[in-house]
Amino acid sequence: MLKYRTLFRTCHIFHPKSLSNDTLKSETTQELLQTMGFVRRSQVGLFQWLPLGLRSLNKLTGAIRNRMDNDGEAIEVSLSAISPRALWQTTGRWNNSELFKFKDSKGKQYCLTATCEEDITDLMKNYITSYKDMPITVYQMTRKYRDEIRPRGGILRGREFLMKDAYSFASNKEDAFASFQKLDDTYNKIFKDLKIPFVSAWADSGDIGGEFSKEFHLIHESGEDTLMNCKHCGDTSTLDMSHSYPEKDGQYLGDVDCKYALTKDHSTLICFYYPKNRQLNWNLASNVMDKDIDLVLRNKSNDHILDVFENDNEDIMFSKILRVMDCRLSSKSNFPDFPLKKYLKNNFGQIDDVSIVDAQENETCGKCEEGSLQSLKSIEVGHIFLLGNKYSKPLSVKFVDKENKNDAFVHMGCYGIGVSRLVGAVAELGRDANGFRWPAIMAPYKLSICTGPNNEENSQRARNIVSDLLNNSSMHLENEILNQFNEKLGIGARIKLSHAMGVPLCVIVGSKNWPDVEIEVRGIRWGKKDLWKKHYEKRCKELEWKCIENEKGPEKHIVPVEHLTEVIDILLMDM
Missing domain, CATH: 3.30.930.10 (Bira Bifunctional Protein; Domain 2)
Structure with a gap:
């Protein structure tokens, strides 16, 4: 009895006494975690x-x-x-x-x-x-x-x-x-x-x-976060690591932005040129230079980097300068003025046709160079x-x-x-207008048993169901069954609370159709293997098991109480 009293105290103290539809729909996931007592x-x-x-x-x-x-x-x-x-x-x-x-x-x-x-x-x-x-x-x-x-x-x-x-x-x-x-x-x-x-x-x-x-x-x-996924080769990378190409090189004719960098020994000034409406990707830029970039300076202004370059080299006229051109640019793009007026052309180099900006959706995958990229939040x-x-x-x-x-x-x-x-x-991934939907492995309870208040006969039936589940289920349901609610809640409110908490299965015990018992499915079949359907097709007659799928409401299963444990074990397989 101590275990059930503890469950009752948990539901009575930390759970809401009532839940409005507006609360379930309008609250953010974090607000709902608080409202529901998580x-x-x-x-x-x-x-x-x-x-x-x-x-x-x-x-x-x-x-x-x-x-x-x-x-x-x-x-x-x-x-x-x-x-x-x-x-x-x-x-x-x-x-x-x-x-x-x-x-x-x-x-x-x-x-x-x-x-x-x-x-x-x-x-x-x-x-x-x-x-x-x-x-x-x-x-x-x-x-x-x-x-x-x-x-x-x-x-x-x-x-x-x-x-x-x-x-x-x-x-x-x-x-x-x-x-x-x-x-x-x-x-x-x-x-x-x-x-x-x-x-x-x-x-x-x-x-x-x-x-x-x-x-x-x-x-x-x-x-x-944003991920970039290639529809052709299936490669998935974070935006920092995603390498892309435009459909055609050199099509950008607008303003060009430039970011300065230095090699690790500060002997070479690197000028990265890219479209002004794009974001420089430091990983791609660093790879162009075989990682030979002083990334400590990457957030410093261009003026600051020029000062460091001038201070660390005796005569910048004899120092090396390298221009790196993003493949989207062409000679018709609008380039900014070059900052240095004196330098030797022999010390001046240029790398063309490389991609150094963050990838965008529908660009060509830089890995397979065939598929187009899609962005995923x-x-x-x-x-x-x-x-x-x-x-x-x-x-x-x-x-x-x-x-x-x-x-x-x-x-x-x-x-x-x-x-x-x-x-x-x-919680964010699985919630809907009725509350949470947890995978069974991390749901607070795998199933609930709901009866109306002040009905000792149905309460005894529920206790018998719990006993049978604990003794005969293959799903290790010890301490996984929610069977105690605030006594002031009617059966409808208890079902609604169970659904809002995200309990995968709700077993409804009433007097009207006894000994048949109703199971409402709240959980998502994340795996999409539908193993339960294969069992249902083979054993529905043997177990006198009926399934009612409703687009506007929860999926329901009707089963005689003597077969309830077997059906619950089957339904939980996919959740």
Whole structure:
């Protein structure tokens, strides 16, 4: 009885007493998460997790942990959220403006970890001494902190968030890449377990750094990110990494913009020319120069870069100048004046017919050079990196190799999933005018049982159904059945509340058609395999099972109570 009283208290205290259609339709996803009792905002960007939200969060972490332990062959650890300044200074990341920084009573400086490359590297150097200790992958599921200037999207972009971050350590590039591939495969399995539509895309490594990276996204019109997908070869990349060509080169006749850059040794001035109505893509620009660009200066003004160029070269007349021309330009385009009046033509070079701007929809894919690109709005929920020696080198993580030498640095990778962010993203992805629709694996409850109030006979029938489900279902329904509601709610309000919460199946127990029981389907069949239909076609007569599909209302199933457990198991297979 304690379990049912706990369920009742949860529904009574944290759930709304009534839900209007206007509330379900008009509230943003974040507002609805609060109205339904999943989370509660305490401050801008900070949230308290309430019983319903915590159930979904814990189920999601359980699904991730299962894959990381088994398929990823990773070892779980838990690091401190407080990190010393010295580590971040060693890697050159202490000046990050998004770190929460503070001092202790002795004046020593720390930050709250936004990511743990420094701390995990410092930890593992104590345990990795030989090539025999690798490859190894460790992970944690913990809260992270980022001083977002403008927190937005609720739990999608907060100042505190739950994250799964993993780190691989290998003795050579081949093993490091093998670890990257294993975790890439593990991530694909995690998102397939959730039965939600996702895509992976090659991405920019950003401030984390490393050799290359890959992002995982949920496609949704509300997303802040843009992916470019080729209809021909199927390649998907983030906008930063997408390479495109116009249908015909040299068709742009308008004003031309120019951005200056310097090579890493500041000996060469690079002038990137591109259409004024387009955005320079630094990844593509850097690739043209074989990565020989001082990207520290990329946000500096042209005047500032010219000053640096003049100061770092004794006589700029003898210095090198390179013009890089986007393939959309022609000699008839309206170019700005060139800033330098004195230079030697022998030191002047030009690269033509390259693409250095962000891709646009319907342009030609730069990978296959055949298909056209389509843009997709998306929500990023995961990111994996091959780091190389970026962190092991400054933090001096060496090991004894097979030749008994101790001068090689460990090769690393890192792998993140925004767990709390994923809850918000799936909430956004699955909601409709009636509330949420969760995948069964992360729904707060897999099914609800609704009866009218003050009817002891139907209440007893519901309790018997719960007992049968717990004893005979193959879907592991222990603690997955919502069977207690506020006593003031009628059966219609209970069904509406169950649907708004996103419980995949609602079992309705009434007196009118007993012993037949009605099941209303709320969940989405994300996988689109319709396995239940194959079972229905084979066994509908045997189980006396009727299906009523209604375009204007929920899909309904009528089944005798003695076959209810079997039918529920079949329906949950696709959810």
